[in-house]
Structure formats: C-alpha cells, structure tokens
Amino acid sequence: MKILFVYPKFKKYLETNPKILEAINFPLYAGFKTTPSLGIPILAALTPDEHEIHFADGNLEEIPYDTHFDLVCINCFTPQARAAYEVGDKFKERGVLTVMGGIHPTNMPEDAKMHCDAVAIGDGETIWTQILEDAKLGKLKPFYKAEVPFNMENYVLPRRDLYKNKNGYDWKPLLIQCIRGCDYRCAYCAIPSAHGGCFRFRPIKNVMNEIEQNLDLEGLFIAEDQFLIPEERIEKYAFEFFNALKSLGYKKKIFLNCSTLLNPNPKLLNLVREAGVESVYLVMGFDPISVNAVSFNKPQTAERNIKMLRDAGIDIFASVGVGLDVDNADIFKRHIDFLERNNIKHVEFWILTPFPGSPTWNDFKKKGRILTENFDFYNGAHTVFKPKKMSVEQLDEGFLYLWKEFFTRNPLKPEDAAKYYNMTDEYLMAHGLKKV
Numbered sequence: 001m002k003i004l005f006v007y008p009k010f011k012k013y014l015e016t017n018p019k020i021l022e023a024i025n026f027p028l029y030a031g032f033k034t035t036p037s038l039g040i041p042i043l044a045a046l047t048p049d050e051h052e053i054h055f056a057d058g059n060l061e062e063i064p065y066d067t068h069f070d071l072v073c074i075n076c077f078t079p080q081a082r083a084a085y086e087v088g089d090k091f092k093e094r095g096v097l098t099v100m101g102g103i104h105p106t107n108m109p110e111d112a113k114m115h116c117d118a119v120a121i122g123d124g125e126t127i128w129t130q131i132l133e134d135a136k137l138g139k140l141k142p143f144y145k146a147e148v149p150f151n152m153e154n155y156v157l158p159r160r161d162l163y164k165n166k167n168g169y170d171w172k173p174l175l176i177q178c179i180r181g182c183d184y185r186c187a188y189c190a191i192p193s194a195h196g197g198c199f200r201f202r203p204i205k206n207v208m209n210e211i212e213q214n215l216d217l218e219g220l221f222i223a224e225d226q227f228l229i230p231e232e233r234i235e236k237y238a239f240e241f242f243n244a245l246k247s248l249g250y251k252k253k254i255f256l257n258c259s260t261l262l263n264p265n266p267k268l269l270n271l272v273r274e275a276g277v278e279s280v281y282l283v284m285g286f287d288p289i290s291v292n293a294v295s296f297n298k299p300q301t302a303e304r305n306i307k308m309l310r311d312a313g314i315d316i317f318a319s320v321g322v323g324l325d326v327d328n329a330d331i332f333k334r335h336i337d338f339l340e341r342n343n344i345k346h347v348e349f350w351i352l353t354p355f356p357g358s359p360t361w362n363d364f365k366k367k368g369r370i371l372t373e374n375f376d377f378y379n380g381a382h383t384v385f386k387p388k389k390m391s392v393e394q395l396d397e398g399f400l401y402l403w404k405e406f407f408t409r410n411p412l413k414p415e416d417a418a419k420y421y422n423m424t425d426e427y428l429m430a431h432g433l434k435k436v
C-alpha cells in the first residue's frame, strides 16, 4: 500500500494571542516549528517494507490531497484537532481510507470518528499491524482499541529519517520517551486517560541506544514531567537513567520537564546535574503541590523544592498556570510575589486548558463550563471555560498582567533571551547572537 502519514498544522500559542507580544517589550518568536511527536515515527518503524511510506507535516507544507494514497494515517493532539478533522474529511471525500490516532482521538474517539474511517485508541504499537491488514483488504473497523498496554521492552527506535532532512524545522533536540502512563491523577492532565493510570518504563538500554544513534542532534528533550516525581519506582528508574547518561558522557544541552511535585532527594538532584541537566522546565499549576503553593498561601513545600534544585546547581525556567478552580482574582499578584520571593528570572505563563480526557474536562462538560470546543484555542493562551472564582475578563486581563508585570520587573537580557526563549532571527542578529 501507499501510505501517507500526516502531522496536522496547529496554531502556536503566540500566533493565537498576539496581545502577549503587545504586553512585553521583546519579540518572542511566534512561528517556531517543532519536529513531530513520536507517534508517526514509531508507526513508520513498525510498518513492513512491503508498504511505501510518505509523510506530510501541515506546519511546513501543503497536504498532497490530489496524490493517490491507499491509506492516510493522521496523528494529533488537541490543538491540532480541527486541522486533523479537515485533513480526514478531505481524504474521505476523495474515497481514501483514513485512520486517526494520538492523544486527542484516544480521548475523544466518537468525535474523531466523524472525520475518518477508523480511530486508533491507545498505544498504536499493539494495533497497527491489524489496521494495516484490514486496510489492505479495504475494510477498516470503526475503532481499534489497544486492549493490553504496550510492553515497553519492545519499544522500537522511531524513524526520524522521515523528517530529519525536511527543510523548515527550527527545533533540533532529540525528543525521547522513557515513561508512559502515570499513577497520579492531576485534575488538568489527559495523560492517564490516554496512556493508562500506571507507570510503564522503557528499558534504559533501549533509551541509551536511541540517544547514541542520534548524537548528531543538538541536545536532548525529556518531555515527561514524571521523571522527578517523589515515588519509589520512578526514583529507582531516574537513578538508573541519569547514571547511564552520565556514563555516556553526554555533553549537549538537556531539557528536562518537572513539576513542583518534586523528589527532593539531594543525591538524585546532584546526579541529574552531573549528568548534564543545567536547568529544568518547572511546571507550576498542575499538581497538588503547586496548587497549594500559591493558591492557598502554603508555599513551603514548593519553595523547599525550588531551593533543593538550586542547591544541586540546577537553574529554573518556571511555567506558571492560572485559572484553576482555587484561583481568585488575587492569584496574579500572588504569582508575581512568589516568583520574586524565589528569585525566579525566567518564566512563561499559561491559562488552564481543560484537555479532553482530563478529569477537569469531564467535570466542566457536566457543569456546562466549557465555552468553546474550537480546539485551535486549546493551547494555553486563551480562556476556553468559565472560571470558578473570577470572570473570563478577569482571567484574560490577569494573564496579560502577569506577562507585562514580570518582564517590567525583570527586563530580559539578550544573552538570556537566546538561552531561554525562542526569539526572532532579527533580534538575535541585532544583538550579535546569530550571524547574518
């Protein structure tokens, strides 16, 4: 079969809310292009050689609607959903078999099904072979559900060659996956409903093999925030992972996500630093600790954790969410005070997004609090629900106040701009940070 994988376009945070750029006095880059998530490269790796594979990224190029394909496979997360549905509709109109998978179709299968022939629910690895066999016979079932969680021992190396030589990406780090699923049930998170409510670990040897095979890429991006959760199995895995990374002598920049729900074990944090992590992307807003930290004036645990990171020599880029049900109109000032008190100098802000599949989505839907299901706006830059303790206008204004107030108090230095933020080429060149 001739198969087309499609990674649909999505509107970036700053593209959908230009008021953020008006609130600050530096040119954050609105249109940066990231390489695709791992779903498509993994399915491509699992596709037998008898099939001919093509790939189109809607963020970079036109979708080839008028070329003949036997099967179109669309992978999407929620901000891509509207574009994904459009791609599905257009290929269906042309009589092409279409299948949709990824975190959004997994969490909203009935919605996705209106725009494709089949929806893949859950881990693609366990159902892809069946989908291909059925597509070959021209008979896709409406839903394919991964009944048994994929065994991470069998993780295949994603086929990055699909996009490595495409022009237009300006995101170079190697995105790797180590953990799937999560034992926690943070109210605003859609991961447990999509990947299962239980940690599954990829063998360290398998991960290191992938890193070693991609040493040409500029840095490493570990997106899972579970890595530094204070939990026994995670801690054991994190020790093994960072010890292996240290032994590898990895020298490039490492991006590591975590939340204030952090393991304060100094031995682990020191190892994380020794393995090469200079700073973490610290999400504040999702988890029980950060909800308590600034919303209820019980900041001790979060402040202690921030100190523990610093003591280990790890810098912090904070990611601050607002609009939680515990937040009232005072929250914006409290965040500014919290950031100042903890000497945090690099930050970005977002508005709570009730992603389909999260407990919050289910709750807001039941209570009629969802204001729009235009998923283009589900990117953290918009209020898409009725807040509990303030008005929509107060939340929108408070969000812009955060951007403006923080960067008025902490004017951005050009060298930090290049290190922590996506700036325009014009800005970088004007400050001698990029050659003309």
Ligand code: SF4
Binding pocket: 182, 183, 184, 185, 186, 189, 190, 191, 192, 225, 226, 229, 286, 287
């Ligand atoms: S936010 Fe992180 S810790 Fe919480 S449920 Fe999601 S993955 Fe787990």
